[in-house]
Every structure is written in C-alpha cells, then in structure tokens.
Amino acid sequence: MKRRILSGLNTILAALICVFIGLLLGFIILVVFSWSSLASKGDPYTFGKVIEQAWSLGFQRILLGGFYQLNWKIPPGNQALRSEIAKVAPLLLCGLSVGFAFKTGLFNIGAAGQYTIGAFGAYVFALVLGMPWWVCLIASMLFGAVWGAIPGFFKAYFNINEVITSIMFNWIGLYMANTIMYGNGSGVMYNALESKNWKLSIKNPGAIIPDLDVDSSIKFADKSTFVKAFTNPATIGVFIAIAVAIVVFIILNKTVFGYELKACGYSKTAAKYAGINEKRNIILSMAIAGALAGLGAGLYYLTGTEQWNPQENKALPAMGFDGISVALLASSNPIGTIFSAIFKSHIATGGPKMEKTLFPSEIADVISGAIIYLCAFMLLFKNKLAKLLGRLFLSGDAPKGGVK
C-alpha cells in the first residue's frame, strides 16, 4: 500500500517538475524579450529592471490567469475568469478522450475531429431540431462517438493505424460540418449578419445549459458576485466534466470492462488468449474516446459563451490537440487530467493578458509546449525520482520496467 502511494506521489512529483521547468523556460524567454525591448529603446537599464518588467508586465499575468484584474462586481471584470472556467470543461474532456484511448493502447489524435463533429451535433439538435439542452448534449456525444468509432472500425477489421485514419477524419469532419453549417451563407444554423452560427439565446434559449440558479436559493449580498461567477452555465459544464472524469476513472480501474480494455492496451495477444474480443474493444474504446471529445464540444458550445464560426474555423480546433498535452501531463490518469486541464486553461487565459507591445501571447503556448516535451522525458525523471524517493522512504530501488 505504502508503495502504491509512493508511486502515485512519484508521478505527481514528476508532473510538477515538468510544470516548473516549463514555467521557468517561459520566464527566461520573457526576460529575453524584456531585455531586448529595453535595449532597443536605448534607455539605460539595469538587470533588475529587466527582470522586474518581465515579471510584472508578463509572467505575473500568466500566473494569475483569469484572476488578473479580477473584479467580481462588474461583469467585464470577471469575464476572463469565466472564460477560463468555461474552457476547462472541453479541455478536460478532450484530455480524457486522449487519455482513455491511450490506456487501451490507442493513440486518438482524432479528438479535434470528434470535437468538431460533437459541436456540429449539438448545433443540429439545437438550431435545426429545436431540442432542449440535454438532448443536444447527448447528441454531441453520439456524433463524437460515431466519429471515433469509424477509425476504430478500420483498425479492428483492416488493421489500419488509427493515427492515420483519425487525422483524415479530422479534416473530413471539419469540412463536412463547416459546409453544412454554412449552407452557402443562408443555412438554418448560420447567421450571415454576425458571420457566425446563430446565438442559441436568440434561436433556442432552451438549448443553453441552465445555470444552477443558486442566487435565488441562497441569499447572497450581491447578485453579480462570486456565486454568480460559479453558477453560470459554463461552470456547470465543469462540474459535469469532473463527474465524467471520475466515471472514467472508475470504469478503467474498477470494472470488468476496464480490465478488458487495459488488457488489450497492454498486450493484444494476451487479451486474445484470454478470450477477450479485441476487435469489439478497439471499436468501443475509440467510440468512447470520441463520445468524450464530442461531449466536450457540447459542453462548450451549449453554454453560449462562444459560437462556432464555419468560415473562420478552417483550422482544426486547438482543443483536440490541447487534449493530448493535457492527457500527457496527467499520465493519462483521469483524475490527474482534471488538474492538468485547469492548469492549461489557466495559463492559456493568462497569455493574452501580458503587455501586448512587449510579449507575444503565444508565450503561454510555448510554456505548454515545453511542458509536453518535458512530459515525454517524464519516464526518465520517474525512474530517478523513484530511486530517490525509494532511498528516502524504503530500502531498495524501484523496478525498471523493461528489464527482466
């Protein structure tokens, strides 16, 4: 038991080290930018000033994320925080999607496409069929599931690598969804005036995920306060997403189904020997991964925070790929994914808050990019760490995976 905890602790520690080094790298880049801007102005400057500027106009704001210049009372003051929270749900679900597939031995690089199709499904049911929000949510899941299941099917029956098929299905999904939604500029889903999809609040307010409406039940001093910020539709999405993460965790670790899926992931041949239907499992696993990504899109676009833009969204939604980094940072552990999604959303919100004239907001992306790279080296850290921890708390060192 002690060893179990220790190994878990070890994984968390390794992730934290990755995060720390990633942040440090980001800070160093900011310092370089800061120095070059001061130097180019020709003013006399000191090292202290360079650091000071990199910190206060840049790094501090990344770290603060949505909390930067937070003002509970005035709506625009908590806009950033709300968007930060709203983005956690889709990030988390895309992370779960990638992580779940990964645990079962599949690399789901198709989360972006499944996310797109999930959004499409939600819009079809909300704008075309005028369905209530929960139906739309289910639709987004089902659409995503289908989009995940197809590459799974090809993998299971024709042994075509799921990476290739899902990349193709990413683009097929994107162009298909966009073409249908745009409908030559006059579709039921497309609002030519705003050149975006219709706002749900105009066309079908019932499709917006309801808020908890805590305000009326709890007597709180001020309507637009803290509570409000946490009970708007977007934030309910977060709670749903966290609940899903827990369910995924339970499925993977406690159920017969999870036992089978992981067995397939670790060893296809042994799973076959055990009589596990690996073809069915591959398809199911990809379908579930797709459903998770699709639900992520549903939880985002059904909040009304933002509308899909079929003309502008010509690149695959970054959410799907951010899901990969979120899953990596959490070593595909569903519970860990909750935290890595929050972290990712936090620094992504902080990035644009930096002084634009000095620092490009992409620094936030650089930081998360660096963290992903570091995660790839995580195994290395883990062995070293395990040794260190082992020496501190137990006698002997940890097993090296590959060596028998």
Place this chain on the structure above:
Amino acid sequence: MDDYVIEMLHITKTFPGIKANDDITLQLRRGEIHALLGENGAGKSTLMSVLFGLYQPDSGEIHKDGKLVKINNPNDANALHIGMVHQHFKLVEVFSVLDNIILGAEDTKFGLLHKEEARKKVEMLSRRYNLMVDPDALVEDISVGMQQRVEILKMLYRDNEILILDEPTAVLTPQEIEELIQIMKGFAAEGKSILFITHKLNEIMAVADRCTVLRKGKYMGTVDIKDTTKEELSRMMVGRDVSFTVDKKASEPGETVLSVRNVTVPSKLHNNNAVKNVSFDVRAGEIVCLAGIEGNGQTEFVQALTGLEKTSGGSITLCGKDITHATIRKRALTGMSHVPEDRHKHGLVLDYTLEENMVLQRYFEPEFQKFGFIRKKKVRSYAQNLIERFDVRSGQGPLTIVRAMSGGNQQKAIVGREIDRGTSLLVAVQPTRGLDVGAIEYIHKQLVDVRDGGGAVLLVSLELEEVMSVSDRILVMYEGEIVGEFDPKQTTVQELGLYMAGARKQPQFADAAYIKKEGGDRQ
C-alpha cells in the same frame, strides 16, 4: 593462483520486497564453462544482469582480470568484452538478422551505415562457429533456435570474450541443444569464458567445468563437475532430494473429452499445410502427449485447437460440442484450459499485477465480479491461494508486476492458473519450460492429479524424458501428420526418435484420412 577473468565479490542486490542477491561471490576462470544453478527466483538472472550492467548492486565489487571495474550500463560491459544472451531474447522483430546483429555497434562511414563489411564479418563468424543464420530474414519469421544463434552472433560480432547465456536451452529442441553444447565447447577451447544458466542438470554434467549454486538469493557453494552428481547438485539447490521419475498408477480412461477429426491447418511460412488431416481422441483420465521435433506442426495444431488460429478443414469436438469455429471464450467455457507455448506473448499481461493475471481467464465469472465491478478482495484471496499452492515467488506477492518476476515463476503462475480452472481438458504446451527440478516434479505431480481427478490432458512437449515419464499415450507428429501411437511403457526413446525423424510410420496412419475406430481397442 587461479587465473580469474571475472570475479564478482559479495554482490548484494535488493528489489522491493526481496533480496534477489545476498552476498554472492562468483569467480570465473579463463576458458571455463561455469554453470549457474538455482531454483526459480534464486537470483541467477539478477546476478548476470549486474555483471552486464543492467542493475547496479547495492554492495559488492566486480573485478576483471584482477582489476576493480565499475559497470554502469551494457555499453561498459561491452567495452570489457562481456556479452549476454537474455532469458527472453531482446531482438527487434521487424529488423533483419543482420540489422539486429550490428544494432548498437554499427560501422559508419561519413555517418552512413556501412553494411558490407558487417555482412562479411557475420558470414565469417557464422561459418567459423557453424551458426547458421540467414542474414536477410526478418527476425519475426525465424525460429527460436535461429533467434538464439542471432543473439550469440551478436556477442561474437562485438568480440566478446566473456559470454553470459541465460537459460539458452529452455527454448531449444534436443538437437539444437546438442549443437549449442558443441558450440560452447568450441568457444571454451578458444579461451572464451562462459557463464551458463540452465535448469537441466544433464546439460551441466555434459558441458560445465564448475557450477555455482544459489538458493533464495544466497550463495550455496561452487563445485567441480567431475566430483559431483546430478543428485548432489539438486540437493544443494533445493535442499532436499528430488525424484526424477513420476509416480503414477495406470490410467483409467473414461469418456472421450476431445475428439479431433481430419484437422488441417494452413502454414504461415510456406504454401503447404502445417497440419494435415490430424485425427485423434483424448479421453477423461488420461494424459496424451503430442511428441515431435519442433516445427512439425505441433504449434499450429495447438493454436487451431485453442482458437488462436483458424483451421481450414476438419472438426474438433469438446465434451460433445462442436467447437471447430468457436471463439476462444466459448472454448474456455466449454471446458478447455491452455498453458500456451509463449508465456510472454500469450500467457501473461506483463504489465498487470500477479493477481490480475491469476484471473485472466476467469475475471468475468460471478465469483470475481458483481454488476460489472471487479471484486478485488476475492481476486486477492484467490491469487494468494494459487501463489501458495504453486509456490510462485516474487517480491510483492499478488501486487508484483508480472514483468518483474523471474521467468520460472511467471511460468508457475500460468500453469497454476490453468490447472486450477479444473476444466475437462487441459492443453499444456511445454508446461515445465524454464522450471527448476523441484518445480518440475511438482507440476508433473499436478498433471497426474488432474488426470486422476478425471480430467483429460493433452501435453505437448519436446522433451522426450518428460514425454516418457508423464504421458499415458504418445502420439508422434511428423511434418504435420500423426505417424505413430505408442504406450510409453512399451516403447523406447530410440523408437520414438525414429518416428519423430520421419524414418517410420505405423501402418494405420499410412492412410491420411484415418479415422479412429469407435471404442478403445488399442489399450
């Protein structure tokens, strides 16, 4: 004074929950063949991995040619001309033989691979030592015997002088073992020093100069082979007398459990069928052994029988039900258990814990699940029970990751798991592969118990000694056909050998479409 090439002094190595090596000293003379003997999990592979730089000892020293050396990784070992063939081979399956041999020691010119010279050297070595390989074949397509030769060539290619062979003979046929022994003798005559792990005492007696014995991680002593006997060695290793014969009463076969009719299986390697028109029965209460030289269709037959591969003709009936095209799960539920030939590929999910592997064929049964949730406590106590009964040794008991277990203990776990399922038919392929003599004795007894309890056993074995002592009936397979049926009490190893080599065929098998007559008139 003795001329030691390698001295490992007071080596101690701990793994979580277990002291794999506890103050072990091993001295290797120049030009000798030194056997390392010990029970499964005694720490042999660990000790060799320390010498090869895969593990760092907690304490102890290694001397090469009398000088203290530090071996931090296999590259250091290579630089000291130490090479190792692992218990489970470490070849890249999708690479060619040649690429595997030069991998890590590539010759480059201006940064480009320079394979011609490598090829020449490999060809020269394989001619000189009579190690036949096809340099251009992919490793995944060649037999284990050839893979072994590739591993040996890898060491020779790197000019290694100290060769570590970890259970090289466990996967070889008797013929290949004989060849390997000659090769080893040749190396020793040239002054190379060999560390040789095996569980087969006959091999030690045949080839080794000295033998070091370990027991549960401790050093028991080193003996000169010319002054010792098999019995003495096994006593040193296990701590008690081991019987090399199997006690059993005459079998009392009952109803037919398995009935195979005209089964044909296509081959993956050539256009011919690997199994041709095979028909036989196995009845309750008997152990039938499928004997033969490796590569004569036994593997393909068993894969078809157990559902891992498809048949192209014929029928298989188990407990009265036609299972010719049944899924693997269906076969298992109808009453078949299976100790597979390849424990790493099929038998175990290496990254699962021991307890998870113990229920690999049963996790879905009501005993181990409720409403789709795994009943962890039940799994734990069940695993614990099997571990005790079959003496599966590991660092952390049911929670050990199977990958970290010793090869023999992995095997014991599989055999225990399959025997305990208590199915009508047990298909066991090389069930004692890699086991120590004590464990072999125990497993043989268990097989006989299964039989006496009314189970049918189909044993596939390459070892004639095992075939002769365990089985009640022997079927010899040659080139995909059954060519003879024998009562072990009325035949000899020599006679079997003639049939296995294809020199003879019994008249009733001359007709390929032979179907067994009703009733057991051949008793």
